[in-house]
Amino acid sequence: MERMEHHILDEQKGQRLDKVVATLNKEWSRSQVQQWIKEGDVKINGSVVKPNYKCALGDKVHIQIPEAKELDVLPEAMDLDIYYEDSDVIVVNKPKGMVVHPAPGHPSGTLVNGLMAHCKDLSGINGVLRPGIVHRIDKDTSGLLMVAKNDVAHEQLVNQLVDKSVTRKYHALVHGIIPHDYGTIEAPIGRDQKDRQNMNVVDNGKHAVTHFEVMERFNEYTYVECQLETGRTHQIRVHMKYIGFPLVGDPKYGPRKTLSLNGQALHASVLGFNHPKTNEYLEFEAPLPTYFDELLQSLRKNIDKD
DSSP states (O other): OOOEEEHHHEGGGSHHHHHHTTTTTTOHHHHHHHHHHHHTTTEETEEOOOOOOBBBTTTTEEEOOOOOOOOOOOOOOOOOOOOEESSEEEEEEOOOOOSOOOBTOOOOOSSHHHHHHHHHOOOOOOOSSTTSSOOOOOOOEEEEEEEEESSSHHHHHHHHHHTTOSEEEEEEEESSSSOOSSSEOOOOEEEOOHHHHHEEEOTTBBEEEEEEEEEEOOOEEEEEEESSSOOOOOOOOHHHTTOOOBBBBBBBTTTTTOOOSOOEEEEEEEEEEHHHHOOOOOEEEEEHHHHHHHHHHHHHHHHHHH
């Protein structure tokens, strides 16, 4: 069990304890730190306090990092929307609201739980919690994912992602009317210095490139297709916010006044890659989920009325 101490600095006084502690290690999330504080693993001057405790200059923070708990990933029978499958790879259309792999707070009901019930042969490169997972999409983003069934396929598919040879196109609805039909956003993405649970465009971030094309314009919104050249965390959501057109329904990067969608209007519509064994190029396209299609139809009717 790891222990450490930290004395509150002048620039940290008045800040919440959970926020201060989360900045001490880039691997710690704020929600994880909050749980530690609630369980008494983080104390101020030897006393248990709440996560919103306002730190004072000179306060001594005692941190006792608990041992990581191993999660058992159990197979769960699910009605998966599988677009392609052979002995090396699976292509699946993930629904909105489903988490890709187990994590603290989401031990079950994930895509990995469903895949483990569907087939027993998933690659083990990412360990027991993420078997077969080559790339991820956010919980409230729907669409196509490729999953590796063995380690050789996994490495080959990851190499394609690194080489930027995988085709990944997303459909999104954003706030505002984008004046240009086409555009490219090239801006580095990294952890937001003020809130480490968020990503942001930062000077020392990782190289990130998103290409977009306007599909349709409405009274107050624009329907776009975004193609990823790189695959950074929350890339489309961060990049579209950066140029002033945040995604509709996005609780993290969008405006407070938005359409009620329980998450961003974002769908991974096209996925193309070379088969890891035959090298044949495969491309798949998943239609918009019902909620997204109905939303667009509603916006079109409003335009007609105007």
